[in-house]
Amino acid sequence: MSSDCHFSRLLTVTQSEAYQYFSDIEKYPERYPQYYQTIDVVERTDNSLTAKMFLNVNLSIEEDHANIIAKFTFKPETEIRYEVTSGPGQGIIKNAIIIRGQDTLGDKAYKSAVEMNHIPLDLLCYPPPYMYEPEDEKYKDYIISPGERLGEYQKMLTYFMEQDLVPLEKKGKRFEIDDLCNKCKKGHLQFYGKKEEYDIRKEVYFRCDYCGSEFSNKRVDL
Ligand SMILES: [Zn+2]
Numbered sequence: 001m002s003s004d005c006h007f008s009r010l011l012t013v014t015q016s017e018a019y020q021y022f023s024d025i026e027k028y029p030e031r032y033p034q035y036y037q038t039i040d041v042v043e044r045t046d047n048s049l050t051a052k053m054f055l056n057v058n059l060s061i062e063e064d065h066a067n068i069i070a071k072f073t074f075k076p077e078t079e080i081r082y083e084v085t086s087g088p089g090q091g092i093i094k095n096a097i098i099i100r101g102q103d104t105l106g107d108k109a110y111k112s113a114v115e116m117n118h119i120p121l122d123l124l125c126y127p128p129p130y131m132y133e134p135e136d137e138k139y140k141d142y143i144i145s146p147g148e149r150l151g152e153y154q155k156m157l158t159y160f161m162e163q164d165l166v167p168l169e170k171k172g173k174r175f176e177i178d179d180l181c182n183k184c185k186k187g188h189l190q191f192y193g194k195k196e197e198y199d200i201r202k203e204v205y206f207r208c209d210y211c212g213s214e215f216s217n218k219r220v221d222l
Contacts, residue, residue, distance in 0.1 A: 005098070005115035006122075007157060012170045015101045015112040019077035021168060022097050022114065025049055032163050035120040035156060037065070048073045050085070057120045058152055059088060066123055084119065093122045114168075118160055124153045175215045181208035189215060 011018050028036040035056050043050040049072045057066050068087030074080055077099060084093040098115040166174060181187045187210020194204045206215045 006117055007161060008113060008115045009161065009164070009169065010103055010105055010108075010110035011112045011114060011168045013111055013168055015099055016077050018099050018112045018114055018168060019080075022099065022116075023072075023074055023076075023080050025051065025072055032118075032160060034159055035118070042069065047075070053119065055120050055123065057123045059123060068119065070119060082117075082119065084122075089119070089123055093119065095119075095122055116160070118156075121153070121156055121160070124149060124156065174217045175204075175206050177206070179206075181210060181213060183213040184208060184211035186210045 013021070026039055026041065029039055037054040037056050038052075039054075040052045041049060042052055051070060051072070053066075053068050053070055055066045055068065056064065058064050059066060066088050068089065069085050070082050071085055072080055072082045079099070080097040082093075082095060082097075084090050095117045096115075097117055100113045100115075101111075103110045103113040162174075175189055177189060177191050179189045181189060187208040189206035190209050192205040192207040192214065204217045207213070208215075
């Protein structure tokens with residue numbers, strides 16, 4: 001597999017902070033619980049980590065998880081390389097998270113930027129090419145359907161971006177049900193509705209059960 005990146009983001013934290021954040025692989029189940037169920041370290045050296053990972057990924061109609069072993073190699077503070085050494089994607093999934101320094105977009109300056117990859121995203125692309133030419137007989141066990149798989153991929157992409165918004169992009173706290181209303185400080189937020197587009201959560205609304213103020217979580221721009 002080529003080291004194409006699944007998505008890139010401009011960040012408001014320093015390159016060093018971004019590197020620390022992404023290289024803490026053992027934190028992934030806590031940070032991205034929907035797809036990383038467990039990570040157990042098998043071996044650790046000064047610059048590498050080998051781990052058994054239980055991932056919740058819909059690989060096909062029969063398979064809703066993947067048991068893999070992956071080796072991560074660290075190059076502070078620019079690169080986290082990884083490769084799947086056992087399980088689905090073995091010998092095929094080789095990819096990296098690349099972190100760069102200061103960047104600008106228009107007139108806005110960012111402290112760092114990341115080209116982001118995740119093994120669950122790679123798995124949905126395995127075996128390539130999965131998304132647009134999935135009719136090949138040898139890929140049949142991996143196919144849900146092209147449309148479903150694309151939807152699954154988009155949903156996962158959005159999730160990974162959203163989980164990093166608060167710590168890395170300082171997009172403000174995401175509201176949650178039962179949060180104390182920060183207008184009246186008396187009521188609590190209740191789910192009010194959401195707008196969806198192509199199965200991707202774009203905006204979620206909440207309303208205070210005391211003063212009626214409305215709040216919504218920031219959207220993710222794909
Ligand atoms: Zn209120």
